[in-house]
Amino acid sequence: MLSLQIGHADPAVCHASIALSAVHSGVQARKRESLLHQAKSESGRWQQFAFEQMGRAFQLLRRRHASQDPQYTVTVLLCCLLFVAAEFTLGHYDNAFRHLRSGLRILRDQQIRVASGVKTPLEPSLTQTFAHLDNQAGCFGSEGPILVIDDDATLYSDLHSCSNVENGRWTVSEVRQIMEPLASAVVRFCRRQARTGYHESESAVSEQACIIHRLSLFLLFTTNLNKQPGRVLTAKENRGLKLLQLEAHALRNALLSLPVMTRQPQFHEFTDDFEIMLALATEIQQSERDPQDLPQISLDIGVIPPLYAIAKRTVDSEQRWRAIRLLQSYPHQEGPWSASLLSRALTKSMPAKSSFAAKSAEDATGTVVAVGVRD
Numbered sequence: 001m002l003s004l005q006i007g008h009a010d011p012a013v014c015h016a017s018i019a020l021s022a023v024h025s026g027v028q029a030r031k032r033e034s035l036l037h038q039a040k041s042e043s044g045r046w047q048q049f050a051f052e053q054m055g056r057a058f059q060l061l062r063r064r065h066a067s068q069d070p071q072y073t074v075t076v077l078l079c080c081l082l083f084v085a086a087e088f089t090l091g092h093y094d095n096a097f098r099h100l101r102s103g104l105r106i107l108r109d110q111q112i113r114v115a116s117g118v119k120t121p122l123e124p125s126l127t128q129t130f131a132h133l134d135n136q137a138g139c140f141g142s143e144g145p146i147l148v149i150d151d152d153a154t155l156y157s158d159l160h161s162c163s164n165v166e167n168g169r170w171t172v173s174e175v176r177q178i179m180e181p182l183a184s185a186v187v188r189f190c191r192r193q194a195r196t197g198y199h200e201s202e203s204a205v206s207e208q209a210c211i212i213h214r215l216s217l218f219l220l221f222t223t224n225l226n227k228q229p230g231r232v233l234t235a236k237e238n239r240g241l242k243l244l245q246l247e248a249h250a251l252r253n254a255l256l257s258l259p260v261m262t263r264q265p266q267f268h269e270f271t272d273d274f275e276i277m278l279a280l281a282t283e284i285q286q287s288e289r290d291p292q293d294l295p296q297i298s299l300d301i302g303v304i305p306p307l308y309a310i311a312k313r314t315v316d317s318e319q320r321w322r323a324i325r326l327l328q329s330y331p332h333q334e335g336p337w338s339a340s341l342l343s344r345a346l347t348k349s350m351p352a353k354s355s356f357a358a359k360s361a362e363d364a365t366g367t368v369v370a371v372g373v374r375d
Helices: 002-007 011-036 041-064 072-090 093-115 124-140 151-155 172-195 202-225 235-256 267-286 304-313 317-328 339-349 352-374
Strands: none
Touching (some): 011 072, 041 072, 093 124, 124 172, 172 202, 172 235, 202 235, 235 267, 235 304, 267 317, 304 317, 304 339
């Protein structure tokens, strides 16, 4: 939404937005060409047009680099997100992560200036999107997280210190400001443990337990928000809280899934938690009018990574196929996570003896998926 607002007044953002739109049109044209066995002439023209628009945006940004324009940082960061979305949609992951790292370094420098009182804070939705992508990039071996986040302040702060929580005038964005640093703490801990061979030091065990405790408190906190007297949640707010709860469950499971020297993860112990996550993902899907109306790509938090984690980790074949079916019902992509690509990979990796479980799961989830598509 912010890019659309600024795009009307800023030529660079406008060209970057047009480029992303052209990429989307090219992807749709490629699907039609594949179905009709046509030459890829239309999709090729769209892609060429997209690259032309991206080039124009780059030129405009270079011209303003030495200027004192106070809007320049916001413009660069918005263009960066649009470039990231375009490259992910095209499947150019190296380019997408390169753009993302550049934007994160700019935002990190801005954070330092804000902390010192030199600059004013940026739009929260902009920083939240970058913070989320910063954490997601860590799952793909990219350097990071890059942004400056005080993990200790996050782990030991009061969840209710968020303004407007107690009086019921909170927003999902305020609640999310509590979640993103926790997600960053999980990614940093997991990457550090991977580098040290999952060494079970006393400090690592203590830190892991602390983060898990904070995530459990966050889940209780968001559950209680639904019960506040005098506050009736809108459909959008309810969906936003469920997305945050789903991510919190996924982060907690990621920590509990870490192998340690004395004990390997026992995934059969996660069956009940996976069931809660599948229920949340199903409710989120049912709250969407039509998954086909979703954008080709979203850079926000979503359901694809948790569903993929369930399908990979669960020992219950019915749960695995329910997760795959939910992935198959999502035609879009969340950052670097492509629902169709991951569901195909999961299906191919399944043993043939799971076909009966697949049919049972299809029967169990078919009604839910159909309702999600129709509404």
